[in-house]
Amino acid sequence: MKIHTEAAERHTLSILVDNEPGILARIAGMFTARGYNIESLTVTGVSEDETISRITIVTKGSPHVIEQIIAQTERMPPVYKVVDLTEIGPHVERDLALVKVAGAGDNRIEALRLADVFRARVVDSTTQSFVFEVTGNSDKVDSFIELMREVGLVEVARTGVVAIGRGKDAS
Known part of the structure; x- marks a missing residue:
C-alpha cells in the first residue's frame, strides 16, 4: 500500500485588513485554533490607504493546508484580500x-x-x-x-x- 504525503512548502501571504484594534489577534487566533504555525508575522499599520493595514505572514504547509488557511482567512469580516505571493510569482x-x-x-x-x-x-x-x-x-x-x-x-x-x-x- 502506497501512502501519499504532501510536503510542507513555505508560503508568503499578504493580507489586507481594516486598520482597527484586535484584527491581528483574531487572525493569529485563527492560526492557533487550527494548529497552523506562523514563521514570520509583520504588520504595517497603514498601507497605500490609511484605513487599510497589510499583514504579511510566512507559514508552511501542504498545498491543501495553504488553501485552507487562505479560505479561512478570507472569510473573516475585516479581511479584504488574501494573496499568496509565493503562488502569484515574482515578488x-x-x-x-x-x-x-x-x-x-x-x-x-x-x-x-x-x-x-x-x-x-x-x-x-x-x-x-x-x-x-x-x-x-x-x-x-x-x-x-x-x-x-x-x-x-x-x-x-x-x-x-x-x-x-x-x-x-x-x-
Whole structure:
C-alpha cells in the first residue's frame, strides 16, 4: 500500500485588513485554533490607504493546508484580500535584523569584514561592540546571524518578513 504525503512548502501571504484594534489577534487566533504555525508575522499599520493595514505572514504547509488557511482567512469580516505571493510569482521579500556583536582584536576585525560582505551597516559602535543593521531575504539574514555567532553574537532583534508583488499591479 502506497501512502501519499504532501510536503510542507513555505508560503508568503499578504493580507489586507481594516486598520482597527484586535484584527491581528483574531487572525493569529485563527492560526492557533487550527494548529497552523506562523514563521514570520509583520504588520504595517497603514498601507497605500490609511484605513487599510497589510499583514504579511510566512507559514508552511501542504498545498491543501495553504488553501485552507487562505479560505479561512478570507472569510473573516475585516479581511479584504488574501494573496499568496509565493503562488502569484515574482515578488520582493525583505527581512531586517539588528545584530549586536561584542569582540576585540581579530574578532572585531572579522565582524566588520563579514558585515561588509553582507552589506550590513554599522548603526552603533562602542569600543566593546557593534550593532549591525542587515536587510535582505530571510536566508541572507539567517546566514549573517550564524556567522556572527562565531565572532561574538550578543543579541538579535528582527522585524519579520515584509513582501510585495512585483510589477505594476497591486497584490
